[in-house]
Amino acid sequence: MSEAGQQRVRVVVDAPQHSGITGPLDYLSERALTPGTLVQVPLGRRELTGMVWPGTPDPAAEQLDESLLRPISAVLDGLPPLLPSWCALVDFAASYYQRSAGEVALSVLPPQLRELDGQQLQARLKKLDKWTAAQAASPESAPPRPQLSPAQAEVLEKIDALMAAGADTAPVLLYGVTGSGKTEVYLRAAEHALAAGRQVLVLVPEINLTPQLEARFAERFAGRVIVSLHSALTPAQRLRNWLAAHLGQAELVLGTRLAVFASMPRLGLIAVDEEHDPSYKQQDGARYSARDLAVYRARLEKVPVILGSATPSLESWQHANSGRYQRLALPERIGGGALPRVRLFDMNSLPRNKGVMTALTAPLIAALRGRLERGEQSLVFLNRRGYAPVLHCTECGWKSECPHCSAYRVFHKGDRTLRCHHCGFTERVPHACPDCGNQDIAPLGRGTERLEEQLAEALPGARVARIDADSTKHKGALEAQLGAVHAGEVDILVGTQMITKGHDFRRITLVAAVNPDGALFSSDFRAPERLFALLMQAAGRAGRDAEQAARSEMWVQTWHPQHALYKALERHDFEAFAQSQLAERESAGLPPYSHLALLRAEGRTVEAARDFLSAAAQWAQALPAASGLLIYPPVPMSVARVANIERLQMLVESPTRGALQRLLWLWMPELQMLKREHKGLLRWAVDVDPLAI
Numbered sequence: 001m002s003e004a005g006q007q008r009v010r011v012v013v014d015a016p017q018h019s020g021i022t023g024p025l026d027y028l029s030e031r032a033l034t035p036g037t038l039v040q041v042p043l044g045r046r047e048l049t050g051m052v053w054p055g056t057p058d059p060a061a062e063q064l065d066e067s068l069l070r071p072i073s074a075v076l077d078g079l080p081p082l083l084p085s086w087c088a089l090v091d092f093a094a095s096y097y098q099r100s101a102g103e104v105a106l107s108v109l110p111p112q113l114r115e116l117d118g119q120q121l122q123a124r125l126k127k128l129d130k131w132t133a134a135q136a137a138s139p140e141s142a143p144p145r146p147q148l149s150p151a152q153a154e155v156l157e158k159i160d161a162l163m164a165a166g167a168d169t170a171p172v173l174l175y176g177v178t179g180s181g182k183t184e185v186y187l188r189a190a191e192h193a194l195a196a197g198r199q200v201l202v203l204v205p206e207i208n209l210t211p212q213l214e215a216r217f218a219e220r221f222a223g224r225v226i227v228s229l230h231s232a233l234t235p236a237q238r239l240r241n242w243l244a245a246h247l248g249q250a251e252l253v254l255g256t257r258l259a260v261f262a263s264m265p266r267l268g269l270i271a272v273d274e275e276h277d278p279s280y281k282q283q284d285g286a287r288y289s290a291r292d293l294a295v296y297r298a299r300l301e302k303v304p305v306i307l308g309s310a311t312p313s314l315e316s317w318q319h320a321n322s323g324r325y326q327r328l329a330l331p332e333r334i335g336g337g338a339l340p341r342v343r344l345f346d347m348n349s350l351p352r353n354k355g356v357m358t359a360l361t362a363p364l365i366a367a368l369r370g371r372l373e374r375g376e377q378s379l380v381f382l383n384r385r386g387y388a389p390v391l392h393c394t395e396c397g398w399k400s401e402c403p404h405c406s407a408y409r410v411f412h413k414g415d416r417t418l419r420c421h422h423c424g425f426t427e428r429v430p431h432a433c434p435d436c437g438n439q440d441i442a443p444l445g446r447g448t449e450r451l452e453e454q455l456a457e458a459l460p461g462a463r464v465a466r467i468d469a470d471s472t473k474h475k476g477a478l479e480a481q482l483g484a485v486h487a488g489e490v491d492i493l494v495g496t497q498m499i500t501k502g503h504d505f506r507r508i509t510l511v512a513a514v515n516p517d518g519a520l521f522s523s524d525f526r527a528p529e530r531l532f533a534l535l536m537q538a539a540g541r542a543g544r545d546a547e548q549a550a551r552s553e554m555w556v557q558t559w560h561p562q563h564a565l566y567k568a569l570e571r572h573d574f575e576a577f578a579q580s581q582l583a584e585r586e587s588a589g590l591p592p593y594s595h596l597a598l599l600r601a602e603g604r605t606v607e608a609a610r611d612f613l614s615a616a617a618q619w620a621q622a623l624p625a626a627s628g629l630l631i632y633p634p635v636p637m638s639v640a641r642v643a644n645i646e647r648l649q650m651l652v653e654s655p656t657r658g659a660l661q662r663l664l665w666l667w668m669p670e671l672q673m674l675k676r677e678h679k680g681l682l683r684w685a686v687d688v689d690p691l692a693i
């Protein structure tokens with residue numbers, strides 16, 4: 001303790017990775033500050049936002065003479081400190097995903113929180129009180145709730161028991177086909193948690209695609225304060241919603257992956273809907289998996305966590321097989337509706353007229369016409385937006401390559417542009433071939449825009465609508481387009497996987513995947529798992545109305561109808577699919593039977609990136625911690641060059657999570673130093689448990 005009663009406090013700051021600051025820094029404060037308090041501190045010549053952090057100062061820093069420490073510049077009074085359990089979650093995420101605690105802590109807070117002084121905060125809090133009071137105004141009448149099915153009741157009873165236990169319990173894997181009543185289980189479990197005075201966190205993969213879920217919760221819990229947390233909110237909304245959760249006023253928080261870090265002092269239950277969805281993995285900064293952090297958080301706070309899916313991730317499925325997770329199943333659709341019949345249409349059966357590959361086969365057109373005549377809706381999906389993925393010259397072979405990327409620019413007919421989907425480079429479509437002047441340049445292949453056009457041609461009079469990232473760029477467009485589908489103003493809906501997720505379409509009886517084969521032969525070992533989930537989910541869009549279920553069909557056009565994946569799909573047999581995939585993964589030593597990290601490097605040249613990765617590999621291999629681990633040679637990423645930057649990656653494979661973590665802890669700090677010796681290297685990053693390889 002120095003003169004004037006100055007105390008030493010530890011503060012984490014949002015220092016960029018290249019600064020090399022990883023741990024908390026010591027500062028002086030005139031008064032004791034509770035960990036979790038937001039402060040402003042000087043660092044070099046800058047002022048940064050930081051947070052007082054729990055724990056004791058590290059012995060090395062302790063040596064630092066107090067006269068060298070600088071005082072804290074300001075304290076954000078009036079905001080209750082973040083709780084130790086929240087800091088523990090951040091500490092875990094930071095260390096597991098190899099970032100600094102300060103970076104994680106400050107990046108998951110609402111950005112506006114950093115900009116406010118104490119007075120402005122007070123004003124916000126006053127406004128918030130009024131807002132929550134208005135939300136909580138008592139509802140007209142409580143809506144009727146459906147009688148639980150026996151299967152739902154059984155599941156709920158088990159979840160209730162976990163909630164009552166209040167101990168470290170196994171995560172629940174709620175396994176049930178689309179329409180089996182999983183959401184109703186979340187609603188009831190939430191109701192019970194709320195009745196016990198607790199807060200509930202519900203995570204969804206993409207909140208823009210699930211306004212219905214929000215509406216369902218809002219309807220069921222009218223009079224309760226429900227907030228959402230996702231990146232589409234305005235900064236002011238995000239701050240308001242975050243504060244409502246932090247102060248315990250919001251009882252329910254519904255959000256996308258970033259909501260896993262919501263501060264909720266009375267958290268009592270976490271539900272993760274569609275737990276297999278890749279959007280739960282953050283793709284930059286701290287590349288965390290919100291699903292995995294939800295499991296960690298539940299254990300930390302001794303609350304139950306429900307992971308729901310019709311097609312669980314193989315990681316979760318394997319945990320259920322081994323007994324680490326408790327599997328609870330809802331085997332049937334509510335109302336006994338059948339799942340749509342899967343029809344594998346063999347593309348080899350078509351007559352081959354010289355190289356013309358048509359995505360719209362005559363039998364598919366006939367099937368669509370049948371639905372049209374009965375006044376039913378169809379959904380046709382293709383995972384490629386734009387008109388055609390490539391434009392080419394029939395004379396000299398020129399193709400619409402992007403000058404800045406190792407990829408083709410996509411032809412968008414609507415605004416007659418060639419657009420690179422990787423770097424955004426856009427040009428008007430040339431009138432003639434840029435290389436030879438030939439006027440005959442033609443689209444190759446097909447995207448949703450072209451499919452929409454061809455459907456309208458093949459089925460005159462049909463009302464065809466398209467939903468994809470292009471058609472929904474403007475705010476409110478997606479809601480309007482979905483509204484038209486629900487209102488029955490659309491006969492055939494065309495789109496990317498955006499339309500296969502979550503939507504409760506009531507009138508669709510035919511779902512068609514026109515060209516799904518690509519994923520069967522991808523170099524990414526998770527591609528089949530993703531394809532199976534996508535097709536099952538797409539199938540789930542058909543026949544949601546029990547009356548129509550019997551007539552509902554999922555149409556899959558394939559050149560490989562005998563493929564095991566499609567055979568399992570035909571029987572709606574996730575379990576068989578999972579078993580065969582897990583057997584393959586086990587024999588190949590892939591996750592969940594091993595643990596991966598991916599080191600990525602970006603450079604001005606391939607050599608710069610490769611040299612860095614090779615040096616990094618050499619350094620790691622010299623460590624005893626690397627024994628038993630496999631470090632693969634650096635390889636270009638699947639799109640190797642983006643915006644003139646070369647991108648390479650190097651895979652590290654470990655038999656255990658612990659061994660991988662031990663290597664990373666030693667290795668990552670060295671890479672900061674190593675980067676300085678590699679001038680042509682622009683950036684590097686590590687991705688722990690990468691989803692896309």
Ligand code: ADP
Nearest residue numbers: 146147148149177178179180181182183184334
């Ligand atoms: P999932 O989340 O598994 O897709 P939902 O919970 O959305 O399933 O249920 C599918 C449909 O069945 C919804 O329209 C829902 O309102 C309805 N539903 C769910 N549980 C029941 C029940 N016990 N009785 C009647 N209808 C139900």
Ligand code: ZN
Nearest residue numbers: 393396433436
């Ligand atoms: Zn040409």
Ligand code: ZN
Nearest residue numbers: 402405420423
């Ligand atoms: Zn490009």
